[in-house]
Amino acid sequence: RMTTDIPAASNVDYIVTHEKIANPINTQNFIDNEFVESKSTQWIDLHDPATNNLVTRVPQSTAEELKAAVDSAAKAFPGWKKTSLLTRQQIMFKFVSLIRENWDKLAASITLEQGKTFADAKGDVLRGLQVAETACGITTQMTGEVLEVAKDMETRSYREPLGVVAAICPFNFPAMIPLWCLPVAAITGNTVVMKPSERDPGAAMILADLARQAGFPPGVFNIIHGAHDAVNFIIDEPRIKAISFVGSDKAGNYIYARGAANGKRVQANLGAKNHAAVLPDANKNATINAIVGAAFGAAGQRCMALSTLVLVGESKSWLPEIVEAAKQLKVNAGFESGADLGPVISQHSKDRILSIIKQSVEQEGAKMELDGTGFKHPDPKYADGYFVGPTILSGVTTEMECYKKEIFGPVLVTMEVETLDEAIELINRNMYGNGVAVFTNSGATATKFQREIEAGQVGINTPIPVPLPMFSFTGNKASIAGGGGQYFYGKAGLNFYTQLKTVTALWRSEDAIAQKASTAMPT
Numbered sequence: 001r002m003t004t005d006i007p008a009a010s011n012v013d014y015i016v017t018h019e020k021i022a023n024p025i026n027t028q029n030f031i032d033n034e035f036v037e038s039k040s041t042q043w044i045d046l047h048d049p050a051t052n053n054l055v056t057r058v059p060q061s062t063a064e065e066l067k068a069a070v071d072s073a074a075k076a077f078p079g080w081k082k083t084s085l086l087t088r089q090q091i092m093f094k095f096v097s098l099i100r101e102n103w104d105k106l107a108a109s110i111t112l113e114q115g116k117t118f119a120d121a122k123g124d125v126l127r128g129l130q131v132a133e134t135a136c137g138i139t140t141q142m143t144g145e146v147l148e149v150a151k152d153m154e155t156r157s158y159r160e161p162l163g164v165v166a167a168i169c170p171f172n173f174p175a176m177i178p179l180w181c182l183p184v185a186a187i188t189g190n191t192v193v194m195k196p197s198e199r200d201p202g203a204a205m206i207l208a209d210l211a212r213q214a215g216f217p218p219g220v221f222n223i224i225h226g227a228h229d230a231v232n233f234i235i236d237e238p239r240i241k242a243i244s245f246v247g248s249d250k251a252g253n254y255i256y257a258r259g260a261a262n263g264k265r266v267q268a269n270l271g272a273k274n275h276a277a278v279l280p281d282a283n284k285n286a287t288i289n290a291i292v293g294a295a296f297g298a299a300g301q302r303c304m305a306l307s308t309l310v311l312v313g314e315s316k317s318w319l320p321e322i323v324e325a326a327k328q329l330k331v332n333a334g335f336e337s338g339a340d341l342g343p344v345i346s347q348h349s350k351d352r353i354l355s356i357i358k359q360s361v362e363q364e365g366a367k368m369e370l371d372g373t374g375f376k377h378p379d380p381k382y383a384d385g386y387f388v389g390p391t392i393l394s395g396v397t398t399e400m401e402c403y404k405k406e407i408f409g410p411v412l413v414t415m416e417v418e419t420l421d422e423a424i425e426l427i428n429r430n431m432y433g434n435g436v437a438v439f440t441n442s443g444a445t446a447t448k449f450q451r452e453i454e455a456g457q458v459g460i461n462t463p464i465p466v467p468l469p470m471f472s473f474t475g476n477k478a479s480i481a482g483g484g485g486q487y488f489y490g491k492a493g494l495n496f497y498t499q500l501k502t503v504t505a506l507w508r509s510e511d512a513i514a515q516k517a518s519t520a521m522p523t
């Protein structure tokens with residue numbers, strides 16, 4: 001059971017308020033198990049999205065620092081690969097228990113840098129922690145196969161790590177996504193160079209401290225910072241064998257193409273536009289609450305946010321109640337108690353969201369059902385925060401900007417169709433295939449939907465169907481680069497971070513007394 005109460009500032013030695021920080025501390029690199037101040041001359045200011053106050057400065061790590069991180073990871077790899085799986089597992093056990101002990105600290109860092117509410121930030125940590133916990137049990141899945149393939153001959157397969165692997169992370173889940181990568185990569189024997197989002201690297205830095213305390217040897221986990229230059233370095237560095245990327249289409253497709261051209265294994269999860277089809281036979285109250293929570297939670301900045309509602313037949317009459325439910329949500333800074341959604345990540349993001357809404361309403365004919373665009377926080381402390389209130393548009397068509405773009409803000413677009421077939425056809429026409437949901441009380445309807453829908457993660461009366469870590473994150477179509485298949489975590493994650501080696505051995509006692517070599521193909 002999770003406590004989501006925000007700790008009192010007097011009880012902890014980390015920040016749990018949005019007060020201005022007197023002397024913001026620079027974010028450091030983490031190389032060879034040491035936190036090291038960057039020598040960079042280029043820094044990125046990181047602001048608290050609720051106040052616009054400076055929180056930290058993030059370096060664009062220098063070329064020497066980027067190289068030092070890979071040097072460290074490459075040096076650590078042979079020893080880490082040789083370390084027994086059970087020893088690696090013991091370190092992982094310690095790591096997960098430290099994450100659990102530091103759950104609030106991680107969540108507080110997320111609220112401060114990313115803006116999501118403290119309760120939601122705790123969920124961000126938990127989803128990553130569950131991947132780490134499940135990775136501890138990977139020992140049985142690491143076993144290979146063996147078969148006597150001929151007389152005195154057997155073939156054995158082994159699962160081996162790749163070497164140095166890199167993770168490039170997005171801003172929206174500062175703990176969960178690093179934890180989709182590090183635990184699975186490290187327990188399988190790889191060493192890791194991570195580049196967290198330059199917009200909120202704090203949680204990854206805390207994870208580095210916990211990894212060191214847990215006993216990961218120097219070099220197994222390194223963190224460097226920056227944006228394009230750091231990413232280009234990762235893509236082109238020959239000692240990095242694989243890249244895990246989560247983020248936008250533009251960056252991900254570029255990293256996938258250039259990484260693959262450089263001979264690397266790349267997994268790249270991209271953008272989304274997740275639809276929910278609502279049938280009139282659904283449980284109305286539960287459905288409305290599920291939709292409103294999934295559309296506006298995290299201010300819509302989830303790749304599995306439910307951003308597009310397809311009201312089928314009579315369920316269109318539910319719209320006023322959906323609007324009413326959305327009006328009840330409290331927009332507030334993430335550390336304020338009772339906040340349902342916080343600000344978006346940046347002023348730039350806010351401006352982009354407002355301009356998409358404006359274009360669709362003023363030029364394309366969408367109807368404003370709930371207008372959160374003018375939201376002003378009543379407390380002057382938060383006057384410069386990047387807040388957008390829940391916004392609902394109706395009468396949306398597939399040609400409108402608000403439908404064509406992933407808005408990544410607290411905006412729900414609603415569309416109407418007459419039949420289930422029309423809903424399925426409409427949703428399948430969308431290029432993305434991350435997540436989808438259907439709300440109905442009919443098993444037949446749900447089964448038809450599940451079979452005919454193309455998106456890779458389907459919720460039935462479940463608004464955000466993110467698979468738990470015994471499965472994998474299986475978005476498809478344009479939501480994953482390269483035609484999919486290289487999924488995060490679960491069995492697919494294990495496959496991503498390992499390669500197979502097969503050994504064929506012949507041990508024949510007659511060889512000792514054989515007189516003459518045979519030159520014919522063995523038959």
Ligand code: NAD
Pocket residue numbers: 168169170171172173195196197198226227228231232246247248249250251252254269270271272302303406408434473475479
């Ligand atoms: P982003 O692409 O802007 O940033 C992700 C990472 O790529 C960052 O580390 C950033 O430094 C780097 N980067 C950004 N632009 C780059 C470029 N042009 N060249 C090289 N590197 C670049 O993404 P974001 O805004 O941080 O995250 C939001 C996006 O991530 C949304 O589109 C969301 O749907 C997606 N996302 C997808 C999933 C999924 O599993 N499908 C999960 C979470 C987020």
